[in-house]
Amino acid sequence: MRANRVLLPLMLVMLGLAGCRPDAGDNPLAGYQAPDPLVLRTPEAPMPLPDVPLAGVDGELRSADLFHDRWTLLYVGYSFCPDICPTELGQLSRILPVLRQRLPNIPWQVVFLSVDPERDTPAHLEKYTAFFSEEFIPVTGSRKSIDAITAAVKAGYRIEPHEAGQTTYSVDHDTGFRLIDPDGRMLALLPGPHDPPAIVSALENFMSEVTK
Amino acid sequence: MNKTTTAVRGPINFLLLAATLLAGSVAHAAELEVIDPWVALSPPGAHATAAFMELRNAGEQPVDLVAASVDGFQVVELHRSIEENGMHRMVQQERITVPAGGSVELAPGGYHVMLIGAESELEEGEVLTLELTLGDGSRVSVEAPVKRREQAMGGHGHSHDNGGGHEH
Numbered sequence: 001m002r003a004n005r006v007l008l009p010l011m012l013v014m015l016g017l018a019g020c021r022p023d024a025g026d027n028p029l030a031g032y033q034a035p036d037p038l039v040l041r042t043p044e045a046p047m048p049l050p051d052v053p054l055a056g057v058d059g060e061l062r063s064a065d066l067f068h069d070r071w072t073l074l075y076v077g078y079s080f081c082p083d084i085c086p087t088e089l090g091q092l093s094r095i096l097p098v099l100r101q102r103l104p105n106i107p108w109q110v111v112f113l114s115v116d117p118e119r120d121t122p123a124h125l126e127k128y129t130a131f132f133s134e135e136f137i138p139v140t141g142s143r144k145s146i147d148a149i150t151a152a153v154k155a156g157y158r159i160e161p162h163e164a165g166q167t168t169y170s171v172d173h174d175t176g177f178r179l180i181d182p183d184g185r186m187l188a189l190l191p192g193p194h195d196p197p198a199i200v201s202a203l204e205n206f207m208s209e210v211t212k
Numbered sequence: 213m214n215k216t217t218t219a220v221r222g223p224i225n226f227l228l229l230a231a232t233l234l235a236g237s238v239a240h241a242a243e244l245e246v247i248d249p250w251v252a253l254s255p256p257g258a259h260a261t262a263a264f265m266e267l268r269n270a271g272e273q274p275v276d277l278v279a280a281s282v283d284g285f286q287v288v289e290l291h292r293s294i295e296e297n298g299m300h301r302m303v304q305q306e307r308i309t310v311p312a313g314g315s316v317e318l319a320p321g322g323y324h325v326m327l328i329g330a331e332s333e334l335e336e337g338e339v340l341t342l343e344l345t346l347g348d349g350s351r352v353s354v355e356a357p358v359k360r361r362e363q364a365m366g367g368h369g370h371s372h373d374n375g376g377g378h379e380h
Contacts, residue, residue, distance in 0.1 A: 087321060127257050129255075130255075168287065
């Protein structure tokens, strides 16, 4: 399915933070024109992520430390997901080694943020993501932390209302990959549907134009 | 490797298939061909996975898939993944209609049979029996091997290599 072209202007408006004036002095995105906005698109200015506590496989960590000194592809989902998340994580498991090969000087990582901590413990997430790649970094956290991050990168999600203890509820979620820089700022959105070769090309173009 | 299809291609097949029908002289099951059924290998501890296949309807009436069952799962439902405004949702389907003379693909990112609560971990190469119930009450039973997604989706999503399902 192709992304709905009618929605593109709307999404661009949503991404362009109205009222947020890019600081001309430090806006690596100023003047960058993505060759194909259906593959990779940029906000007007970097979107900073908050520094919040998260739950990782080795215990609590700070989100600022998680993103620090790395270039991250962030994917937001949940492990109960029977179809979309496994497909997308499979795509990321193919993209990561190719990125490392093509852009060897950039420290890439893939972070999977589960918005479903009720069912997704860090121990469970570790097993789940390792199935796709031993290198993926799974995290979750309190609802407050999850909401702070998803709001900052405009990744909507909705958990189906359910009784406490019910385990079969589904979660609607945004399937974009988000590019986070080593300062913990979102610089680009790679919306679905994802085509790994197109994504690698788009990221090569972006990194060569935006990071000097 | 042989191609797994459940099709009415001749009198012997028809007899085999007829044995799986509940009722109906022109049962929909006799018109429905199920091509390349497979179940996605799920990560350890995953609560849910999905079965995929292509349904072809050789008949002159639309055929509805209304239910599916697989031994060893708590719940089996028909679902469709849809994308709206950049959000992915799963929507349970009462039926999946295969138009007369047409086909419907159950494939990643679209229609699928959702399998919830496996009683034991699936293993690659294992063959599950899917029982499909059609709108007229007739049933089709198909053998679906468990595959890794990337294998099943390799090439154009139609691998006719079915990891050794055996006829018994």
